[in-house]
Amino acid sequence: xxxxxxxxxxxxxxxxxxxxxxxxxxxxxxxxxxxxxxxxxxxxxxxxxxxxxxxxxxxxxxxxxxxxxxxxxxxxxxxxxxxxxxxxxxxxxxxxxxxxxxxxxxxxxxxxxxxxxxxxxxxxxxxxxxxxxxxxxxxxxxxxxxxxxxxxxxxxxxxxxxxxxxxxxxxxxxxxxxxxxxxxxxxxxxxxxxxxxxxxxxxxxxxxxxxxxxxxxxxxxxxxxxxxxxxxxxxxxxxxxxxxxxxxxxxxxxxxxxxxxxxxxxxxxxxxxxxxxxxxxxxxxxxxxxxxxxxxxxxxxxxxxxxxxxxxxxxxxxxxxxxxxxxxxxxxxxxxxxxxxxxxxxxxxxxxxx
Amino acid sequence: xxxxxxxxxxxxxxxxxxxxxxxxxxxxxxxxxxxxxxxxxxxxxxxxxxxxxxxxxxxxxxxxxxxxxxxxxxxxxxxxxxxxxxxxxxxxxxxxxxxxxxxxxxxxxxxxxxxxxxxxxxxxxxxxxxxxxxxxxxxxxxxx
Numbered sequence: 001x002x003x004x005x006x007x008x009x010x011x012x013x014x015x016x017x018x019x020x021x022x023x024x025x026x027x028x029x030x031x032x033x034x035x036x037x038x039x040x041x042x043x044x045x046x047x048x049x050x051x052x053x054x055x056x057x058x059x060x061x062x063x064x065x066x067x068x069x070x071x072x073x074x075x076x077x078x079x080x081x082x083x084x085x086x087x088x089x090x091x092x093x094x095x096x097x098x099x100x101x102x103x104x105x106x107x108x109x110x111x112x113x114x115x116x117x118x119x120x121x122x123x124x125x126x127x128x129x130x131x132x133x134x135x136x137x138x139x140x141x142x143x144x145x146x147x148x149x150x151x152x153x154x155x156x157x158x159x160x161x162x163x164x165x166x167x168x169x170x171x172x173x174x175x176x177x178x179x180x181x182x183x184x185x186x187x188x189x190x191x192x193x194x195x196x197x198x199x200x201x202x203x204x205x206x207x208x209x210x211x212x213x214x215x216x217x218x219x220x221x222x223x224x225x226x227x228x229x230x231x232x233x234x235x236x237x238x239x240x241x242x243x244x245x246x247x248x249x250x251x252x253x254x255x256x257x258x259x260x261x262x263x264x265x266x267x268x269x270x271x272x273x274x275x276x277x278x279x280x281x282x283x284x285x286x287x288x289x290x291x292x293x294x295x296x297x298x299x300x301x302x303x304x305x306x307x308x309x310x311x312x313x314x315x316x317x318x319x320x321x322x323x324x325x326x327x328x329x330x331x332x333x334x335x336x337x338x339x340x341x342x343x344x345x346x347x348x349x350x351x352x353x354x
Numbered sequence: 355x356x357x358x359x360x361x362x363x364x365x366x367x368x369x370x371x372x373x374x375x376x377x378x379x380x381x382x383x384x385x386x387x388x389x390x391x392x393x394x395x396x397x398x399x400x401x402x403x404x405x406x407x408x409x410x411x412x413x414x415x416x417x418x419x420x421x422x423x424x425x426x427x428x429x430x431x432x433x434x435x436x437x438x439x440x441x442x443x444x445x446x447x448x449x450x451x452x453x454x455x456x457x458x459x460x461x462x463x464x465x466x467x468x469x470x471x472x473x474x475x476x477x478x479x480x481x482x483x484x485x486x487x488x489x490x491x492x493x494x495x496x497x498x
Contacts, residue, residue, distance in 0.1 A: 055399060055415035056436065085396045088417060088433075093400040093409040100477060102484050110491060118487040143488070145481035152405055166407025174400065174409045188403055189410035196401075196412050228480075233397060235433055237421065243363035244397075244417065245435030251405060274401045276413060 023068050037061040046248075046277025047071055051318055052078025053178075053197040055247055055276050072199075072318045079319050090173065092241060094229040096251045096274070097152060104225040106153050108255060114150030119226060120278075153223040154253045154270055164259065164267045186309050191293050195286045196274060198316030204281060206306040207288030215292045215304035222255040222270065226278050250275045254287035259298045269298060356462055356470075361452055362445075364470040365432060370440035372472075373448070376465040383457075384424045386447045392420035392432075392439040420446040428453050 024031060038045055038061035048060040052075040060078055067073035103119025106112055118124075157163035167188075174189040182190060195203065210217040228248050234241040252273035260266035271291025273283035292306035305311050315321060356364075365373065377383070399412040419433045420442040430450025432442045448465065451457040 050413065053413035054396070055413065058437070059416065082396065082414060085394060085416070087414070088395040088397060088419060090398040090411075091400055091415075093402045094412075096401070096405045100480065102480060103487075116489040117484050118489065119484055120487075140483045141486035142479070142482040143486040145478065145485040147481070154404065155406070166402075166404035169402065169408045174411055176398070176411050178411075178414075189408060192401070192403060192410040193412070196410075227484075228477075231397075231399065231415070231435060233417075233433055235419070235431065237429075238431060240359065242359050242366070242433060244366050244433045246367070247399070247415065247435070249401075249412075253405065270404060272404050274405075274412060276399075 034061040048074045050276045051075035054082045092232040099227040101227040107221040194313045199318035200282045203285035207285035210292045210306045215306045218257045220255045222253040226250040250283040252283035252287040361466045365445035366434040368469045373444045386422040386424045390421040392442040418442040422446040424450045
């Protein structure tokens with residue numbers, strides 16, 4: 001029950017003034033700029049863009065600063081800003097096969113066309129706190145670029161007939177969860193859209209659960225690649241597609257164990273992850289959960305949380321989740337009053353009987 | 355020779371300051387009238403399941419578009435990622451002028467080509483940095 005009550009304006013104003021002071025911190029230290037956050041906390045920016053479901057590095061950096069580094073609050077701010085804009089047009093699907101690759105590794109093949117490119121990775125670092133970090137500057141090394149193509153590892157397997165191919169594009173625009181409620185069972189396109197903006201921690205936990213036995217997964221990273229892709233859009237007034245910029249994305253192809261049927265021989269199956277920006281953990285977790293959610297299509301028994309589309313998709317969105325959890329902080333004075341009256345009357349009856 | 359999609363792509367990747375810097379030494383561009391924008395909105399980014407399958411919506415991106423007309427009625431357009439309104443208007447004016455025979459070559463040489471070269475150089479630098487991190491496996495066979 002909701003009852004309008006007035007009051008608290010002065011307290012709210014004072015609280016927000018204090019918040020602003022806390023955000024700024026010690027004034028004897030220089031203030032951060034959103035540009036510094038964009039440049040130096042780039043992976044936080046990428047995460048906020050992905051979960052805010054809006055690609056704009058500058059806005060995500062501003063949101064992180066305004067949210068005092070609370071990344072879920074920042075994603076919330078970005079979603080709210082997004083709601084103030086109208087959508088002009090949809091882009092053509094990005095071609096990750098033509099990615100200008102900065103990082104590309106495969107755990108399934110050592111030698112593969114295009115090679116294993118480590119890129120700017122935390123892998124193989126010692127995870128020791130580096131107290132010299134602020135003082136040091138390392139110039140990146142350079143080497144002659146070969147300009148070879150980097151075929152998808154999954155395509156190499158598909159050509160041999162060992163990998164199930166994904167359903168081809170039939171040209172119809174994909175359904176959009178920002179325009180219509182999520183249906184169940186949920187088509188793959190909507191599952192992928194929902195996972196792409198899902199909370200990284202939630203997806204990571206679910207992905208991890210499939211590895212630990214909650215769902216029958218035995219995954220390999222066929223390929224993980226990160227780099228820039230071209231964004232193409234065909235404005236109605238031009239009648240042809242133009243290139244409107246580049247975005248960095250991370251893609252993960254996760255190979256999983258076999259499926260087959262009376263009609264098709266045993267084949268590897270695969271899960272797919274795609275993240276805005278550089279987000280390897282997100283792309284990998286998404287690919288694990290995408291594969292787990294194929295259970296019913298592949299005729300697997302649904303036994304684990306990660307295989308349950310309603311459970312996964314309705315709880316993956318951290319802006320929705322934080323809204324519902326945090327609304328508990330708002331006044332529930334009247335609701336609670338009724339609970340109090342109820343328990344008092346139950347206890348009165350109990351004491352009479354005793 | 356550069357096609358219209360190619361010059362539009364180069365202009366879409368340049369900031370307003372970069373375009374203005376290339377224009378600084380040029381005679382003033384013809385007067386223009388904006389017929390739409392520059393305005394900021396959204397586009398829906400899309401990917402494909404498995405990288406090559408059916409399309410799905412990845413999430414939105416901010417976008418800026420502008421359409422202008424110059425004397426004689428030629429239309430120029432710009433659509434670009436991000437929120438740089440000034441760059442969108444400059445690029446739309448340049449797109450209109452680049453379609454004019456008397457402006458085409460001079461603008462291509464003095465403005466678009468330098469921007470395009472710088473973008474290519476930046477991409478080549480990234481490619482060389484990536485190449486330096488390519489793994490050279492030393493297997494027993496090659497070490498022997």
